[in-house]
Structures are given as C-alpha cells and as structure tokens.
Amino acid sequence: MAYVSLYRKWRPQTFMDVVGQTHVIRTLENSLNNQRVSHAYLFAGPRGTGKTTVARLFAKGLNCSDGPSASFCGECNECISISQGNSLNVIEIDGASNRGIEEIRELREQVRYAPADGRYKIYIIDEVHMLTPEAFNALLKTLEEPPAHVVFVIATTDPQKIPATILSRCQRYDFKRFSIEQICERLRKVLTPEGIQAEGSALEIVAEHAQGGMRDALGILDQCLAYSDRINPDTVSEVLGVATHETINQFVQLLDKKDTTSLFQVIQELYVAGKDLPQFVRDLLQHLRRCMLDASNLSKAGISWDKGRLLEVIQAFTHCEREMRYSTDVNIPMELTILHLIDIPSELESLQTQIADLQAQLTSLETSGITYNSSNGSTPEKSTADNEKRPQVSLTKGDNQEKLKQISENWGEFLQTLRNERLVQPEAFLREGFPLKLSNNVLIIGFPKERGFHRASIEQEKHKEPAERLMAKFFGSQLSIECVTAEADQYKETSDLGSSQKESAKRSGSNSEDTSKKPAKEEVKASKSPAEEKQVDLDESVSAALRIFGGKIIEIKDN
Amino acid sequence: MRLFDVKGQRLATTTLVRAIKSNHISHAYLFHGQYGVGKETVAKAFSNHLFCEDASACGKCRGCLRFSHGNHSDYHCMKTDTTIKIGRIRELHEACYLKHEGYAVWLIKNIEKMTLPAANSFLKVLEEPPEDTVFLLLTENIGQVLPTIVSRCQQLQFPRLSQELVESLLREHLQVEEDESLSKKIQLVAKLANGSIGRALELWEGPVLDRRSWVIQQLMRIPNMSTSEVLGLSLGWSEERADLESDLTLMLQWYRDLWCIKSRTQVQPYNLDYQNDLAVICEKYSVESLRRVTEQIQNVFPYVQRNVRPRFLLGHLLLQMRKGALT
Numbered sequence: 001m002a003y004v005s006l007y008r009k010w011r012p013q014t015f016m017d018v019v020g021q022t023h024v025i026r027t028l029e030n031s032l033n034n035q036r037v038s039h040a041y042l043f044a045g046p047r048g049t050g051k052t053t054v055a056r057l058f059a060k061g062l063n064c065s066d067g068p069s070a071s072f073c074g075e076c077n078e079c080i081s082i083s084q085g086n087s088l089n090v091i092e093i094d095g096a097s098n099r100g101i102e103e104i105r106e107l108r109e110q111v112r113y114a115p116a117d118g119r120y121k122i123y124i125i126d127e128v129h130m131l132t133p134e135a136f137n138a139l140l141k142t143l144e145e146p147p148a149h150v151v152f153v154i155a156t157t158d159p160q161k162i163p164a165t166i167l168s169r170c171q172r173y174d175f176k177r178f179s180i181e182q183i184c185e186r187l188r189k190v191l192t193p194e195g196i197q198a199e200g201s202a203l204e205i206v207a208e209h210a211q212g213g214m215r216d217a218l219g220i221l222d223q224c225l226a227y228s229d230r231i232n233p234d235t236v237s238e239v240l241g242v243a244t245h246e247t248i249n250q251f252v253q254l255l256d257k258k259d260t261t262s263l264f265q266v267i268q269e270l271y272v273a274g275k276d277l278p279q280f281v282r283d284l285l286q287h288l289r290r291c292m293l294d295a296s297n298l299s300k301a302g303i304s305w306d307k308g309r310l311l312e313v314i315q316a317f318t319h320c321e322r323e324m325r326y327s328t329d330v331n332i333p334m335e336l337t338i339l340h341l342i343d344i345p346s347e348l349e350s351l352q353t354q355i356a357d358l359q360a361q362l363t364s365l366e367t368s369g370i371t372y373n374s375s376n377g378s379t380p381e382k383s384t385a386d387n388e389k390r391p392q393v394s395l396t397k398g399d400n401q402e403k404l405k406q407i408s409e410n411w412g413e414f415l416q417t418l419r420n421e422r423l424v425q426p427e428a429f430l431r432e433g434f435p436l437k438l439s440n441n442v443l444i445i446g447f448p449k450e451r452g453f454h455r456a457s458i459e460q461e462k463h464k465e466p467a468e469r470l471m472a473k474f475f476g477s478q479l480s481i482e483c484v485t486a487e488a489d490q491y492k493e494t495s496d497l498g499s500s501q502k503e504s505a506k507r508s509g510s511n512s513e514d515t516s517k518k519p520a521k522e523e524v525k526a527s528k529s530p531a532e533e534k535q536v537d538l539d540e541s542v543s544a545a546l547r548i549f550g551g552k553i554i555e556i557k558d559n
Numbered sequence: 560m561r562l563f564d565v566k567g568q569r570l571a572t573t574t575l576v577r578a579i580k581s582n583h584i585s586h587a588y589l590f591h592g593q594y595g596v597g598k599e600t601v602a603k604a605f606s607n608h609l610f611c612e613d614a615s616a617c618g619k620c621r622g623c624l625r626f627s628h629g630n631h632s633d634y635h636c637m638k639t640d641t642t643i644k645i646g647r648i649r650e651l652h653e654a655c656y657l658k659h660e661g662y663a664v665w666l667i668k669n670i671e672k673m674t675l676p677a678a679n680s681f682l683k684v685l686e687e688p689p690e691d692t693v694f695l696l697l698t699e700n701i702g703q704v705l706p707t708i709v710s711r712c713q714q715l716q717f718p719r720l721s722q723e724l725v726e727s728l729l730r731e732h733l734q735v736e737e738d739e740s741l742s743k744k745i746q747l748v749a750k751l752a753n754g755s756i757g758r759a760l761e762l763w764e765g766p767v768l769d770r771r772s773w774v775i776q777q778l779m780r781i782p783n784m785s786t787s788e789v790l791g792l793s794l795g796w797s798e799e800r801a802d803l804e805s806d807l808t809l810m811l812q813w814y815r816d817l818w819c820i821k822s823r824t825q826v827q828p829y830n831l832d833y834q835n836d837l838a839v840i841c842e843k844y845s846v847e848s849l850r851r852v853t854e855q856i857q858n859v860f861p862y863v864q865r866n867v868r869p870r871f872l873l874g875h876l877l878l879q880m881r882k883g884a885l886t
Binding site: 003004005008047048085094096097099126127129130157213215216219222223225226227228238239241260261264268271272274275276323325326327328329331332333335336339340342343344 | 569570573574575577578581582583584585586645648649652675676679680681682683684686687700702706707710711712713714715716718719721753754804805808811812815818819821822823824825826846847850853857860861864
C-alpha cells in the first residue's frame with residue numbers, strides 16, 4: 001500500500017471530525033435529521049477549508065442505510081463505497097475538466113435514472129467556476145427542478161464567477177479560513193496517532209504559513225516529517241525556507257543603525273543558507289506590522305523609530321516585494337531598498353531639519369533684533385509688486401517711433417505675461433520674432449528667414465487672436481499683428497534709430513512703403529547671418545535639415 | 560544519477576532520500592526555484608530512484624536501464640510549448656489511469672505556463688491521483704502558479720547555488736587547463752550567473768559576455784552623450800524581449816554597483832572587471848539621481864513583459880541616465 005499524504009489520510013470521516021465551520025455543519029446536520037434536504041447546495045470558500053470533504057460527508061448522511069441522518073454509521077456498504085470513492089450514487093464531477101455544454105447535456109440524460117440502491121443520487125460538481133457560460137445555462141433547468149432523488153452539491157473557490165441565476169437556485173454555504181488555534185489543534189490530533197512529538201511553537205509557524213488552509217497546513221507538516229523526525233521551530237523554518245526571528249530582529253536593528261555593509265552581509269548569509277528572499281521580506285513585513293500594532297516591540301529591541309519612519313520602512317519593503325516579482329535577480333531590489341532607506345533622507349526628516357534651521361534663525365533674530373537692510377532688500381520687492389499691480393505699458397502719447405521703442409523695450413516682459421496667461425503657444429512663436437515697425441496700430445513683427453514655421457504659425461487666427469487681445473491689455477492700445485521676414489540686425493537698426501538714423505532711414509523708409517502695401521507676403525531683404533557667411537561646404541543632409549527645420553549653424557565640431 | 564550525487568540542493572535531496580527510505584513518497588511535488596539551479600536534475604534523479612528495483616538507483620537493474628536509455632514507458636515528461644493547454648491535461652487524464660507496474664512519474668516543467676482552464680482541470684487528478692502515480696511539477700515562479708495547485712503539492716524550494724559551487728561546477732564542466740585570465744573569467748561568470756549553473760553555462764558559451772561588455776561601454780558613454788546621441792542609441796538597441804531583459808538586469812547591476820560605491824558599502828560588485836571605471840563614473844552621479852535611475856530601470860521591467868515598445872522605454876530610460884549624470 002503506497003503512502004498517502006496526511007491531508008488525504010486525515011480527511012474527516014464524520015461530521016464530528018470536522019474542525020470549525022460550525023455554521024455549515026450545524027445547518028447540514030439539522031436538515032439531515034429533520035428530513036429537510038434541499039436539492040441544490042453551493043459550497044464556497046478558500047482552498048483547504050473543507051468543501052469537498054463536507055460534500056462527501058453530506059452524501060454519506062443522505063445515503064447511509066440508517067436513514068438520512070447526520071450520525072451515519074460509516075460501516076454500511078454505501079458509506080464505505082463513498083469513502084473509497086466508488087459509489088454508484090455519488091457522482092463526483094470535475095467541473096474544470098468537464099466544463100462544456102456537452103458534458104452537462106450528458107449529465108441531464110443521467111439525472112433522470114433512479115439511484116442504483118440507496119435513496120439519493122448526489123452530484124458533487126467540484127471547481128464549478130470553470131464551467132463555460134453555456135454549460136451553466138444548460139444546467140439551470142435541471143438545477144431548479146431536479147427529480148426528487150437528486151441532490152446537487154456544487155463547490156468552488158471562486159463564487160464570483162458563478163452566474164447569479166445559478167446562485168439563486170442554491171443554498172449557499174460560505175466556508176471560512178481556519179484560525180491558527182484551530183489548525184494547531186487539528187495538527188496535534190493528527191500527530192498523536194502517528195506517534196510524533198511536536199513543539200507547540202513549531203506548529204504555530206506551520207499554521208501561520210498555511211494561511212488558513214488545512215490542506216496547506218497538513219502538507220507542510222508532511223514535508224517536515226519527510227525532512228526530519230522531529231518537529232521543532234528550526235526544522236520547520238528550514239523546510240519553509242524562512243529566516244528565524246533573531247535574523248529579522250537583527251536586520252531591523254542594523255537598519256536602525258544605518259549599517260549598510262552589515263545589512264548586505266545579512267542578505268548574503270541568507271542567500272548562502274538557501275533562504276528565500278521574497279519570503280524573508282514577507283516575514284519582515286509581518287514583524288514590522290506587529291511592531292506597528294504594539295510599539296513596545298520596537299523599544300524592546302532598542303529601536304527609536306516613530307510611526308512615520310516605521311510606515312516608511314513598511315512601504316519601502318512592500319514596494320520591494322512587488323519589484324522582486326518582476327526581477328530576475330531578487331537581491332538587487334532588496335539591496336536598492338536598503339540603500340534607499342538609508343541614503344535618501346525621508347521627506348519628513350528633511351522637513352524637520354528645515355524647520356529646525358528656521359527655528360534657529362528665528363531665535364537668533366529674536367535675540368539680535370531685526371536690522372533693516374536697505375541697499376538690496378527693498379527695491380526689487382517693490383518693482384515686482386508694481387509689475388503685478390499695473391503691468392500695462394501705456395502707449396498713449398508719442399509718435400510711432402517712440403511707441404515702437406517702448407514696445408521693444410517691454411517685449412520680453414510682454415512675452416512673460418503671455419506665458420503667465422498660459423498662452424504658451426503664441427508665446428513660443430512670438431519669441432522667435434521681434435517688433436520691427438509700428439504704423440497705424442499695425443505692429444509688424446519680423447522673423448528671421450529660418451523661422452518660417454513660427455511666422456506661419458502666429459499668422460493663424462487661433463494664435464494671433466489671443467496674442468492681440470493680450471497685447472491690447474498690456475500696451476493699452478488696440479494693435480494688430482502683421483508678420484514679415486527680416487533679420488535680427490534690422491531689429492537693432494530700428495530700435496537704435498536715433499543713433500544710426502542716417503543709415504537705416506533709407507532702408508526702413510523703403511521697407512515701410514512695401515510693408516504697408518502687402519506686409520505679410522513681402523520679404524524684407526535680409527542680410528546674411530554670420531554663420532552662413534562663414535559658409536563651410538555643408539553636407540547635403542545638413543543643408544536639407546536646415547531647410548526643413550530652420551535654425552542656424554553656430555559651431556561645427558569635427559569628431 | 561543518484562540523489563546523493565547531486566551537488567547542492569541539500570534540502571531537496573535529503574527530503575527526497577528520506578521519503579524514499581521511509582516509503583513516504585507524496586503523490587505530488589512542486590519544485591520551485593530560479594532557472595538553472597538543478598530542479599530538473601533532482602527530478603530526474605528522483606525518478607531514477609523510483610524506477611529502480613531496490614530504490615537505490617543502482618544503474619544496473621532493468622528499471623534503471625530503461626530509464627537511463629530514455630524509454631521507460633511509465634516516465635512521462637510533458638513538453639511545454641508557450642503554454643500548457645487543457646488538451647494536454649485531458650491526454651494526461653486518460654494516460655494516467657492506464658495500468659502501470661511500479662511507479663508512474665509525470666514530470667511537468669514550467670507549470671506556471673498552464674492556462675487557467677488547464678490548471679483547474681488538473682486539480683482533481685492532482686489531489687487524488689491513481690495509486691503509485693507521482694507528479695513532479697517544476698516552476699521558476701511559484702507566484703504565477705494557481706494557489707489551489709500549490710496547496711495540493713509538497714513544495715520543495717530550490718535556492719540559488721553558492722558562488723563557489725557554481726565556480727566548481729563550471730570548472731568540472733569545462734575541464735580545461737587554467738591560467739590566471741581563465742580563472743578570472745570563471746569567477747566573473749559565476750558572479751554574474753547569480754547562483755544558477757544553467758545561466759553560468761549560457762554565459763560561458765553564448766554571446767552574452769560580449770553583449771555585456773557592449774552594454775557597459777554604452778553605460779559608460781552615456782553621461783557624456785548629447786540628447787540626440789542618446790536617442791540615436793536607443794533607436795539602435797535590440798528590440799528582442801529576452802535581450803532587453805538581460806540588458807536591463809545588467810543596467811540595474813551597474814547602477815547598484817555605483818550606488819554601493821557611492822554609499823561606501825563594502826560589498827563585492829557585480830562588475831568585478833570594471834571596478835576602476837565604476838569609481839570614476841560614480842563621481843558624476845548624486846545619490847538622489849542614482850535612486851531615480853534605479854527606480855526607473857525597475858519600473859521598466861513590467862512594461863517589457865507587457866510588450867510596450869522597447870525603443871520608447873529605452874529612450875526615456877537612457878535620457879534619465881544622462882540627465883542624472885549632469886545634476
């Protein structure tokens with residue numbers, strides 16, 4: 001006879017054996033004893049909580065020769081054949097393997113026949129959440145009104161996936177996870193007849209790692225037994241690959257001391273000992289969580305973290321655990337998290353230091369008194385205040401030349417205002433140009449030749465209109481924008497008009513005639529930019545790029 | 560091969576040997592651990608013991624010979640394509656109820672590749688298989704395996720091998736005369752393989768080492784590059800997902816080394832052969848920018864697995880590296 005796993009060997013054989021789940025057991029027992037058996041049951045709950053086991057017990061209770069009763073004999077033919085899994089009347093279907101509509105049609109055919117011997121035919125459909133929608137729908141009619149001799153028990157770990165129409169036709173029983181005490185109790189019950197001594201603390205570790213599943217707990221126990229005859233905390237942590245409490249404590253202390261080198265050594269030791277690093281992080285998080293709930297844990301270990309720092313550490317390692325899932329090398333996320341926690345001052349810390357600094361300054365000010373520093377303190381403040389209140393530049397008096405001069409002087413500020421008003425696009429286009437000329441409330445803006453794109457863009461109404469609107473607000477008079485192509489030195493000429501009038505008068509005079517006729521389309525004769533004059537023989541691709549994107553060649557480096 | 564002969568993986572081998580001796584052989588085992596740490600080797604050795612007439616894997620009896628010749632009729636090794644579909648599990652259902660003499664072993668690699676329907680339909684037979692059937696399930700990522708499968712198996716964790724063991728296994732495999740440069744290379748490969756002999760052998764034979772030196776060259780150049788050069792680099796980068804993942808790991812190792820040097824942590828760097836360069840480049844980064852870059856690299860990993868276009872990811876990432884270096 002081959003060895004059978006503990007969790008199969010110790011499957012409860014009577015309702016009395018079942019640990020916990022009293023709300024389920026009691027209801028089922030009563031319905032059996034009072035002959036009030038429904039025709040469809042749904043057992044839902046996490047893995048290893050007894051769904052299949054209870055379904056089989058229920059089948060025994062129904063079909064036992066002693067009559068439907070909760071205290072079935074376990075000795076009659078029917079009980080034994082159910083235990084061995086070869087009863088003709090208990091049909092256990094693997095819902096995940098037989099998930100199609102064909103299988104359900106077959107089941108509907110079978111349902112009509114009376115049980116071979118015994119009272120009921122019990123259909124246990126396990127893993128029912130994997131049925132296809134068609135299969136579920138094909139089952140609906142049968143599930144609602146099955147023949148009198150049929151009872152359905154459907155079991156699943158995932159009741160959300162079951163259609164509402166199925167749910168409403170069943171009595172639903174939710175199986176709960178087992179508590180650590182319940183698991184320990186059961187483990188002890190299993191171990192005593194096996195003749196094995198176990199330490200209570202070791203069983204607690206097993207129970208903790210089973211996460212409420214009895215099958216997991218018995219599985220881990222099986223593994224421990226396979227590894228060693230004795231069940232003590234050391235063997236259990238070795239089998240589970242978890243670090244001991246001392247290691248975790250030591251780790252936290254080193255983290256507090258900010259001793260990176262030793263922390264890295266701890267990781268290296270864990271690695272050499274074959275511990276699972278993600279598991280270590282999970283245990284560490286559990287430990288920190290306990291510290292969070294009971295602060296005395298920390299102070300006992302001599303650690304002076306406040307809640308803020310503790311939270312920060314917890315968050316960092318939670319993040320780390322997530323990173324480990326994607327990482328090919330789990331060491332690196334761990335190491336980086338440590339470096340992060342130690343090297344990067346937390347936001348809180350840096351704020352605290354800032355506040356401390358400010359306080360120190362304040363006290364020094366209080367003691368020494370405030371000295372008024374007139375030379376650089378007041379003037380800039382005043383000017384910014386002025387700007388905020390009255391940013392407009394008034395253009396009411398003077399002729400066009402003077403107005404243009406004013407505009408040119410305040411051009412940068414105007415651009416800044418545009419920016420502040422969130423008119424980023426017009427600002428970006430206008431930045432490339434410069435006020436060239438003003439006549440009859442038409443502001444002519446020059447763009448260098450290679451900034452054709454900006455010129456074309458600002459000429460579009462959607463950019464031009466807001467720019468003009470703000471201009472009216474800023475300069476206090478309605479101006480419309482016209483664009484021409486010109487070179488930057490011309491801008492200088494026009495703005496320095498007073499000093500170099502002679503030279504520029506001729507050119508700007510002729511220009512003003514042209515621009516007033518067809519300002520937008522006329523190309524103002526542009527002087528060549530210095531880089532172009534330098535004229536090195538350009539690559540074909542470079543010149544093409546210049547043509548397409550605009551721009552200047554400032555410097556050419558040889559590689 | 561006998562379980563005693565397997566080097567490393569003491570936990571797994573002792574557990575299995577004890578199970579054989581005391582006849583406590585579970586019906587399902589789940590071996591989980593990183594790639595190339597000996598899961599399959601142990602699984603095969605264990606199967607050999609099961610097929611041997613006196614369970615010692617003598618290598619002489621009929622069962623052992625049949626197994627070692629690769630034609631034992633009760634040894635089933637399920638081949639994994641990109642996924643394991645429900646059809647394969649249905650075949651398994653049929654085959655595993657056929658009569659067999661002694662043990663029947665089912666070896667399923669990469670169990671995490673099972674589709675959800677397949678995994679669910681596997682549950683019932685996994686919980687209560689026919690007598691003397693043993694399932695050996697292997698996975699590199701237990702987090703991706705259905706929890707209801709995990710809870711039905713005895714789980715054996717396969718930790719990474721120690722660096723010394725990888726070195727000695729590598730030497731054993733190579734069997735070459737050693738000089739100084741060769742032993743340096745062995746050391747480097749063992750460090751980079753990170754406890755996986757499978758990866759070490761790949762590193763040794765494949766073009767991975769050349770690739771690595773190329774990647775590191777680029778990493779060293781990036782701080783001095785212009786934006787357009789960086790973007791050009793990202794355009795030319797390989798778009799193969801596997802390449803990209805290993806490149807990203809290299810980057811992460813590189814920046815981890817930089818940070819360790821920066822924070823004066825005494826620890827062996829991954830890039831043993833570039834220690835001097837590391838010390839120089841380290842000066843160009845602040846701790847804060849190192850944090851940002853490493854975080855960025857880690858953020859990219861899941862995107863690579865989700866098939867985001869690599870050149871966009873890389874462009875962003877490499878620019879971050881350059882930007883970090885300036886501040």
